[in-house]
Amino acid sequence: MLRVGVVGYGTIGKRVADAVTAQPDMTVAGVAKRSANYEAATAAERGYPLYAADPDRAGSFRAAGLVLAGDVDDLAAGADVIVDATPAGVGAENAATYAAHGTPAVFQGGEAADVAEVSFCARANYDEAVGAASARVVSCNTTALARLLAPLDEAFGVEKARVTLVRRGGDPAQTGRGPINDVVPNPITVPSHHGPDVGTVLPDVPVDTLGLKVPVTLMHTHGVNVTLERPPEADEVRDLLAGESRIALVPGWLGVDGAGKLKDLALDAGRPRGDLWENCVWADSVAVRDRDLYCFQAVHQESDVVPESIDAVRALAGTATAAESVARTDAALGMGLSFGAPGYGDGPTGRPVSVGVDGATADD
Ligand code: NAD
Numbered sequence: 001m002l003r004v005g006v007v008g009y010g011t012i013g014k015r016v017a018d019a020v021t022a023q024p025d026m027t028v029a030g031v032a033k034r035s036a037n038y039e040a041a042t043a044a045e046r047g048y049p050l051y052a053a054d055p056d057r058a059g060s061f062r063a064a065g066l067v068l069a070g071d072v073d074d075l076a077a078g079a080d081v082i083v084d085a086t087p088a089g090v091g092a093e094n095a096a097t098y099a100a101h102g103t104p105a106v107f108q109g110g111e112a113a114d115v116a117e118v119s120f121c122a123r124a125n126y127d128e129a130v131g132a133a134s135a136r137v138v139s140c141n142t143t144a145l146a147r148l149l150a151p152l153d154e155a156f157g158v159e160k161a162r163v164t165l166v167r168r169g170g171d172p173a174q175t176g177r178g179p180i181n182d183v184v185p186n187p188i189t190v191p192s193h194h195g196p197d198v199g200t201v202l203p204d205v206p207v208d209t210l211g212l213k214v215p216v217t218l219m220h221t222h223g224v225n226v227t228l229e230r231p232p233e234a235d236e237v238r239d240l241l242a243g244e245s246r247i248a249l250v251p252g253w254l255g256v257d258g259a260g261k262l263k264d265l266a267l268d269a270g271r272p273r274g275d276l277w278e279n280c281v282w283a284d285s286v287a288v289r290d291r292d293l294y295c296f297q298a299v300h301q302e303s304d305v306v307p308e309s310i311d312a313v314r315a316l317a318g319t320a321t322a323a324e325s326v327a328r329t330d331a332a333l334g335m336g337l338s339f340g341a342p343g344y345g346d347g348p349t350g351r352p353v354s355v356g357v358d359g360a361t362a363d364d
Helices: 011-024 037-046 055-063 074-079 088-099 122-129 140-156 193-196 234-242 259-268 304-317 322-333
Strands: 001-005 024-035 050-052 068-071 081-084 103-108 119-122 134-137 158-168 207-214 222-228 248-252 278-280 287-289 293-301
Touching: 001 011, 001 074, 001 304, 011 037, 011 278, 011 304, 011 322, 024 037, 037 050, 037 055, 037 140, 050 055, 050 074, 055 068, 055 122, 055 304, 074 088, 081 088, 081 119, 081 304, 088 134, 088 222, 103 122, 103 304, 119 304, 122 140, 122 304, 122 322, 134 304, 140 158, 140 193, 140 222, 140 234, 140 278, 140 304, 158 193, 193 207, 222 259, 234 248, 234 287, 304 322
Parallel strands: 001 024, 001 081, 024 050, 050 068, 081 103, 103 134, 119 134, 158 207, 248 278
Antiparallel strands: 158 222, 222 293, 278 293, 287 293
16 A cells, blocks of 8 residues: 655645545555645545644644644655645745655646656656656646647657647636636747646657636636648547547537536536546547647646546556556546446437547446
8 A cells, every 4th residue: 555645735635635545555644734724624524644734833723623643744754655736836845855755756737847857647658757756747738738649649640739728717716816807818928838848748749839818717728739740530530539548528419518518517427526537628629621630628627637646656656557557547536427328328329429448438
């Protein structure tokens, strides 16, 4: 059993802790929190030992009746691997503490690439992280781009990708980011930093990105254009993407016209917190013109990096190959939206349209 410590128990950290709990080969050693708030209460209810991220605030935990098992130093000493999910920049400050205990650490995409030995996306470069002392799971947008571009490059060769990222303005709980009513090029400079970030895990795939921020909290949406070396039929692309366990091809008959219905579908499907770990690619948006492939994909920023964080733990610990880890993570989480399962019915063409582990169909 790998004992995983989670430092920073916010949007990403609490999902990582629950995903660790779901794994057959991992257990939560503890979670480090700064504030004695509702998330600390939830962690305690779930039985996660609480550690003080800021010892000066330990009194507020005691006052709220929350028992502390120690501080971040203690957690790093007792864990086999740390997943740091603190706000951008804090992970870099914490890195020395993990290193001092010789505890491998997984950082998140808000950190600069040099926070870790290697940047990480399981579909792109799992093997580079095997046995490393640290890995940075790339951001939600970068993860989604790498998952899409890696199979396209393998199958058809990517000459150049150009992607417009319509980015959510904030997460649902980030009240401090609103209210807003605007569409903001962000960053205003082109290309945005996301393309070079893809290069940290897929160095041979050229991609330029443009970013916009919009007043939504649900998901990011990507408008994708990829110039391919060997142009396929659109159906070949759909079949390729349908075989990817972390891409959900959303069929038109579902009537899912945007991120709102995708999130509703996730809740109907009983997903924890309404999470969508998969890239959601609209099947009807897949189009090929000459050598140019186009599609739209929606990306649930709060959860797509969670399975990657689990795989990064196994890579650092050296306990599984890429294929073993991805299969184990996917099975434990319940990856794959089964659009043909009871409650959804078969598609109008009668063709199985779900995406599951190892490309399994709805009937599996
Ligand atoms: P968040 O603000 O929701 O959660 C961070 C948590 O860490 C909060 O509970 C905060 O109180 C706590 N914290 C602050 N300082 C701390 C410290 N010194 N020690 C321990 N805990 C501390 O942030 P988040 O959205 O979960 O982001 C975490 C990381 O994940 C960032 O690098 C971010 O860029 C990245 N990320 C975020 C998203 C997203 O959409 N939210 C997506 C992908 C990656």
